[in-house]
């Protein structure tokens with residue numbers, strides 16, 4: 001695996017290094033020891049799948065607050081998405097900055113996002129599926145969100161969402177801490 005740094009401190013794009021032969025390929029997508037050596041969370045007790053029917057579906061920007069903040073390892077297993085994280089850690093050198101990566105089933109890449117960052121994505125084609133590895137259990141009472149179009153972050157989305165849920169469309173503007 002290759003770990004590519006991003007604009008967010010502690011967030012990395014994870015690229016696979018496949019072994020290719022006449023049968024196809026095999027690639028390692030996670031290794032606790034390697035992730036820990038990279039300073040990444042190496043334990044993900046929950047995994048989830050996200051199925052998105054239409055191109056232009058936006059989910060986010062979500063995060064959980066302490067004591068169940070989530071580190072996330074996100075990958076696309078069908079299609080491709082514009083995947084985004086925003087740093088909401090006031091003590092971080094990249095506070096309020098965002099980073100994006102095109103995750104796709106074809107590239108088999110992933111986005112490793114630390115605790116304290118909001119996450120969201122915009123699907124770039126119909127029928128996109130994502131797999132999430134999460135470092136904390138789901139805690140709806142601790143779930144929070146920020147606006148995908150908050151001018152404070154100024155995320156440069158490739159195009160406006162076509163499908164977005166009521167909750168995601170109505171988060172309040174973020175207040176700098």
Ligand SMILES: Cc1cn([C@H]2C[C@H](O)[C@@H](COP(=O)(O)OP(=O)(O)O[C@H]3O[C@H](C)C(=O)[C@H](O)[C@H]3O)O2)c(=O)[nH]c1=O
Pocket residue numbers: 048050059060062063119120121132138
């Ligand atoms: C996130 C989650 C949801 N649920 C239940 C709660 C709802 O009844 C249903 C749909 O949840 P929600 O609308 O919050 O799903 P998304 O909008 O896709 O949320 C996710 O999308 C953004 C982009 C993320 O980064 C998070 O992983 C997560 O917040 O699944 C669970 O049971 N467990 C979970 O971990």
